[in-house]
Amino acid sequence: MSRELESRAPREKNLLPFWPHYVLSEFIAWYIILGILIILAALFPAGLEEPANALQTPEHVKPEWYFLAVYQFLKVASVFSFLSSEAPRLIGILLPAFGMALLFFLPFLDRAPKRPARYRPLLLLLTVTTLGVIIALTIWGQYS
Amino acid sequence: MLNPTRVSQGLYNWIEDRVPIQAWIAALLHVTIPRSAHTYYLGGITLFCFTVQATTGILLALYYQPTPETAYNSILVIMNQLNFGWLIRSVHAWSANLMIVFCILHLLRVVVQGAYKKPRELTWMVGMGLLFVTLGFGFTGYLLPWDQRAFWATTVGTEIAGAVPFVGDFVREFLRGGADVSAATLTRFFGVHVLVLPVVLAGLLLVHIILIHEQGLADPERGDEA
Numbered sequence: 001m002s003r004e005l006e007s008r009a010p011r012e013k014n015l016l017p018f019w020p021h022y023v024l025s026e027f028i029a030w031y032i033i034l035g036i037l038i039i040l041a042a043l044f045p046a047g048l049e050e051p052a053n054a055l056q057t058p059e060h061v062k063p064e065w066y067f068l069a070v071y072q073f074l075k076v077a078s079v080f081s082f083l084s085s086e087a088p089r090l091i092g093i094l095l096p097a098f099g100m101a102l103l104f105f106l107p108f109l110d111r112a113p114k115r116p117a118r119y120r121p122l123l124l125l126l127t128v129t130t131l132g133v134i135i136a137l138t139i140w141g142q143y144s
Numbered sequence: 145m146l147n148p149t150r151v152s153q154g155l156y157n158w159i160e161d162r163v164p165i166q167a168w169i170a171a172l173l174h175v176t177i178p179r180s181a182h183t184y185y186l187g188g189i190t191l192f193c194f195t196v197q198a199t200t201g202i203l204l205a206l207y208y209q210p211t212p213e214t215a216y217n218s219i220l221v222i223m224n225q226l227n228f229g230w231l232i233r234s235v236h237a238w239s240a241n242l243m244i245v246f247c248i249l250h251l252l253r254v255v256v257q258g259a260y261k262k263p264r265e266l267t268w269m270v271g272m273g274l275l276f277v278t279l280g281f282g283f284t285g286y287l288l289p290w291d292q293r294a295f296w297a298t299t300v301g302t303e304i305a306g307a308v309p310f311v312g313d314f315v316r317e318f319l320r321g322g323a324d325v326s327a328a329t330l331t332r333f334f335g336v337h338v339l340v341l342p343v344v345l346a347g348l349l350l351v352h353i354i355l356i357h358e359q360g361l362a363d364p365e366r367g368d369e370a
Contacts, residue, residue: 014180019173029185030192037196037242041234048223051216052295054324061296063304064286066244066279071304089307097308104272106255107265115258115364127255 062141069134070096072141099130178363182257186250193243194345197281200236201338208288210334212327215290240282247275259362267355270348277345284337287330298333299325 016022063071077092102109112120159165207226209218222229251271254260260268287298302325306316321328 014178015176016179018175018177022177023173026185026188029189033189033192033242034196037235037238038231040238041231044238045223045230045234046237048216048219048289049291049293052212052290052292054295056292058292058296061300063297063301064282065241066282067301067304071300074304074307086309090309093304093307093309093312104269107260107262107268110258110261112258115261115362115366117256117258120258124256127252131252 065138065142068141069137072137072144075141075144076137172357175357175360177361178366180365181361181363183361184249184253186246186253190243190246190250191349193239193246194349196239197236197243198342200232200239203232204236205338208334210288210331212290212330215288215330219289219291240285244278244282247278251275257362257364259364261362263359264355264362267352267359270352270355273348274345274352277341277348281337281341281345284333284341287325287333288337290330295325298329302329 062068073096074089074092077088077095080087080091110120110123112123114120117124156165204222207218207222207229209215219233222233224230226232254268254271283298283301286301287294302316302319305319306312308315317323319329319332320326321332
């Protein structure tokens with residue numbers, strides 16, 4: 001539906017062919033990423049620690065970096081223990097889950113009729129703030 | 145003597161006689177995109193990372209052994225004895241991280257450009273599903289080397305799931321296949337990593353790409369059709 005709207009005849013000069021223009025530049029991007037992957041793998045090969053031992057807990061146990069923010073938030077949420085003994089766990093898990101749900105339904109929450117970011121300053125501000133908090137929690141989690 | 149051009153032309157005609165390949169290729173490739181649409185190749189690079197993961201993952205699965213007694217040693221064999229085994233495993237590990245990085249960058253680009261707006265809400269929600277599946281790949285794959293880092297990261301990770309109100313204990317035991325991270329956890333994580341998630345991701349990806357193909361790329365400068 002929208003493509004018909006967007007590709008009406010007078011706008012022809014504002015259109016690019018997908019093949020070969022876009023595909024070629026996409027392939028160049030893939031080729032560069034493949035090069036980066038091989039360089040990273042050669043310089044920093046995947047490590048392997050001691051075999052798993054259920055009886056010996058290492059000093060700094062952490063999840064992967066992309067779960068660190070949630071993990072750190074769950075730890076930090078213990079400040080809510082003054083509310084009730086269950087509050088830290090409830091808030092620590094439910095708030096990130098709620099955030100994810102909001103993100104999932106974003107197209108129905110952002111009702112601004114125009115797409116360009118300059119017409120949606122509030123959403124942009126929210127995005128930058130959320131991103132900042134997540135990055136801060138990740139770094140905090142990494143060094144604690 | 146056989147002329148290669150005539151043979152391939154003949155083969156092509158033979159197939160074209162039966163199925164309309166020409167029309168399929170035209171429908172798939174000969175579409176247009178708005179000149180002002182800038183994807184920065186982020187979604188495409190995520191897709192590329194997935195193909196790298198599928199290729200290196202299949203190669204690793206040929207040698208990996210998903211039991212607590214043998215998993216660690218099979219990784220040692222891959223790293224130290226197989227030709228280029230270290231490269232395949234290292235690329236798999238790096239590409240996993242890059243796939244998540246580019247997933248997130250792709251998401252941010254779509255947010256900033258408002259490309260999820262009508263009529264592309266479904267593409268966005270399927271994309272969120274793809275992000276969750278990608279995180280699931282990372283979570284299940286991390287345990288497989290069965291070293292200290294893997295074991296304890298999974299212990300902590302499943303503990304986070306155990307903090308979910310009401311259903312937490314059930315979820316933790318379901319993920320671990322018992323009270324603790326054990327052989328049962330390793331086999332179910334392996335099964336989910338190599339059988340369940342690839343099928344789910346491929347299915348969601350197909351829907352994601354069909355939607356993009358049907359609706360075309362959003363023109364960031366024209367947001368008034370909603």
